[in-house]
Amino acid sequence: MSLRERLASGGFAVTAEISPPRGAGTEPITAAAALLRDWVDAVNVTDNQGSNARLASWAGSLAAMAAGLEPVMQMTCRDRNRIALQSDLLGASALGIRNVLVMTGDHPKFGDHPEAKPVFDLDSVQLLWTLRHMRDQGALLSGRALNPPPDCFLGAVENPFAPPAGFRADRLAKKVEAGAQFVQTQFVFDVEAFGRWMAQVRDLGLAEKCYILAGVGAVRSRRALDFMRDKVPGVQVPDDVYRRLRAVPADQTAAEGTRLAAETVQQLSTIDGVAGVHLLVAGNEQAVPGILDGAGVRVDPDGR
Amino acid sequence: MTARPPIPAHPRLGTRLAYRLQRVLRPRPGLRWLGAMVEASGLARPLFTGAERQAKQNLFGCRMCGQCALPVTGYVCPMGCPKELRNGPCGGVGADGSCEVYPGLRCVWVEAYERAVSQGRVADLRLLHRPIDHRRWGESSWLNYWQGRDEGLWTGGAGDTGDNGPVAADRPGLTLGGS
Numbered sequence: 001m002s003l004r005e006r007l008a009s010g011g012f013a014v015t016a017e018i019s020p021p022r023g024a025g026t027e028p029i030t031a032a033a034a035l036l037r038d039w040v041d042a043v044n045v046t047d048n049q050g051s052n053a054r055l056a057s058w059a060g061s062l063a064a065m066a067a068g069l070e071p072v073m074q075m076t077c078r079d080r081n082r083i084a085l086q087s088d089l090l091g092a093s094a095l096g097i098r099n100v101l102v103m104t105g106d107h108p109k110f111g112d113h114p115e116a117k118p119v120f121d122l123d124s125v126q127l128l129w130t131l132r133h134m135r136d137q138g139a140l141l142s143g144r145a146l147n148p149p150p151d152c153f154l155g156a157v158e159n160p161f162a163p164p165a166g167f168r169a170d171r172l173a174k175k176v177e178a179g180a181q182f183v184q185t186q187f188v189f190d191v192e193a194f195g196r197w198m199a200q201v202r203d204l205g206l207a208e209k210c211y212i213l214a215g216v217g218a219v220r221s222r223r224a225l226d227f228m229r230d231k232v233p234g235v236q237v238p239d240d241v242y243r244r245l246r247a248v249p250a251d252q253t254a255a256e257g258t259r260l261a262a263e264t265v266q267q268l269s270t271i272d273g274v275a276g277v278h279l280l281v282a283g284n285e286q287a288v289p290g291i292l293d294g295a296g297v298r299v300d301p302d303g304r
Numbered sequence: 305m306t307a308r309p310p311i312p313a314h315p316r317l318g319t320r321l322a323y324r325l326q327r328v329l330r331p332r333p334g335l336r337w338l339g340a341m342v343e344a345s346g347l348a349r350p351l352f353t354g355a356e357r358q359a360k361q362n363l364f365g366c367r368m369c370g371q372c373a374l375p376v377t378g379y380v381c382p383m384g385c386p387k388e389l390r391n392g393p394c395g396g397v398g399a400d401g402s403c404e405v406y407p408g409l410r411c412v413w414v415e416a417y418e419r420a421v422s423q424g425r426v427a428d429l430r431l432l433h434r435p436i437d438h439r440r441w442g443e444s445s446w447l448n449y450w451q452g453r454d455e456g457l458w459t460g461g462a463g464d465t466g467d468n469g470p471v472a473a474d475r476p477g478l479t480l481g482g483s
Contacts, residue, residue: 077387082435104394107386107405118387125391126435129470141435141471159395164417170430171392178432178470186395233396233404 003042003070003099004153006276007182007211012269012297013276015072015184015213016288017044018064020055026063033067035285039292042070042099044184046282048079051111058088061097072155073097076105081121082130086140089131093150101155101184102127106233125178128154132179156180159234160197161190169200172210182211184278186234189241191267198271207273214268217280218287219257222250258287262294269297312409313365313384319419322379331450339450353444370440370448371457376428378419380412389413390433431458434470 006013016036021028029045036043045060061071073092075085089100104124108116122130130141131154138149156175160168172183188194194214201207219225225245229237241260248256265277277297281287315322329335342348360366364374364381373382373390382390386405393413396404401414420426434457440448448454455461456472 104387104389106396109386109405120387120389121438122435123387123389123391123433125432126470129432130435133469133471137469139471143471157395159397161399162393162395162397163399163401163411163414164393164397166421167392167413167417167426167429170426174391174430174432233398234394236399 001041003072003182006041013211013213014040014279014292014297015042015044015276016040016279016285017046017282018060018285019046019049019282020057020060022052022054024055026055026060026066029060029063030067032285033064033069036288037067037069039288040069040279041276042072044072044074044101044278047074047076047105048111049074049106049282051078051106051108051113051116053111053113058092058095058097061092062095065096070099071097072099072101074101074103075127076103077120077122077124077127078105078108079116079119081119082141085122085127086130086134089134089150089152090146093152098151099153099155100131101157102131102180103157110233124156125174128156128175128180129178153181154179155182155184157185158183159186160188160194161186161236162234165197168197169204169206172201172206173204176206176210180210182213182275184213185215187217187228187280188214188264188268190236190238191264191271194268195271198273202273211275212273213276213278214271214274215278215280216261216264216268216291218254218261218284218291219245220254220284220287222246222253225253225257254287258290259294261287261291265291265295265297269295308367310367310384310386310388311365312386312403312406312412313381314410314415315364315379315381315419317363317379319379319423322374323423323425326375329446329449331452335450339447343447343451349444349447352447353442356444356446368442368445369436370443370445371436371454372445372449373433373457376425376431376458377412378416378423378425378428380416380419382412382416385412390436392429393417431460432466432470433458434472437472 018032043064045057047057048054057073061073064071102124108114108118135150135152138146158172228235268274342352357368365384367383369383393411397411401410403409403411420429459466
């Protein structure tokens, strides 16, 4: 069952995330896919995440497909102009990649090439709009016709916790208007704050127009916890979560992080309008079974 | 093309005054005539554009993209966003409303939202902005505005039905369905 079918059927969808390697091989993707295959509906393949150069997301997506795992190809606006972005969608669609997740992308300043030219020719709303136009109108931004047009299931991201709080649901509404069919959120550590955002999302009628997958991560070390709190743009770790993960001995942070993630998934699954979860576990794929088991949410590998 | 890098700028013009000025500068026959005269003159055009550059740089940190979004962004320039986002803030805004790239500066969209709220103009921020035309950097956006060349910049503008999706209605030189 594809991600799209899972969501359409009303089942609780689970996606995870794979970071392509820094190198010209696909073995790490094959290995991660083997760990995830029986547990998730699809896996995001990141696009030079954190502005660090890595194997291309389209290539990683093909490798995941070859390993029996449906990919969600991430696409950022940071490195390519409108010509390259449209070209990449055509290539991805031609090779069977259906799910495309659109995001603005981190600024180059945060990565391993801070001197690079930030492109940002389109923003994420404009890119979603462009891809939908290519699919539904069969035409490029130039007006030229596409034969055949691409086939794609379009995703967006949103951060429910970043200011301005009053505008975050409206921002998702813009993305849905532009073409987003599903959305994956930033890390949810504060379930109550997420619930307040979801109430706004439901009030705007967005839960009926767009599948909402809440982002959940498993913290695996104290270093990762500090990094997430202090260094990752847009992530907010509430004090009680921080204290809870610091309260256990350092060698048990990973186990406690998995327990916390499982509890979060379970709580999120009861919120009206939440269609699934997106597990932000790149590099920590082995945590996925523990999270889903603990939450009582398991994707039937046979798709029933 | 882009003379200065994008850096978030705090507008020096109060929100209410900005919207009042908007009513004065709205396209009308007199201004359209004036704009046409200025455009036709090899001397007046660069002088006018230079004066606009001076005024808007001081007031809004304008970078002369030539396709002004200020009327629907609470008069905070979105081209000061390091990612040049015209459709709202990115997900990296700090909890205190700071820009992720320049932590000492406020996110232009946080400020745009506050200013729009203060004047009951939040609906403006919900409009979809089309991709801009990078050939227009350095042009006078006032002249473009008065001549109606800006009407397709975002949805909901005069005569904009949204039927053409993200494609600018006045896109020159190409027609739909070409090969």
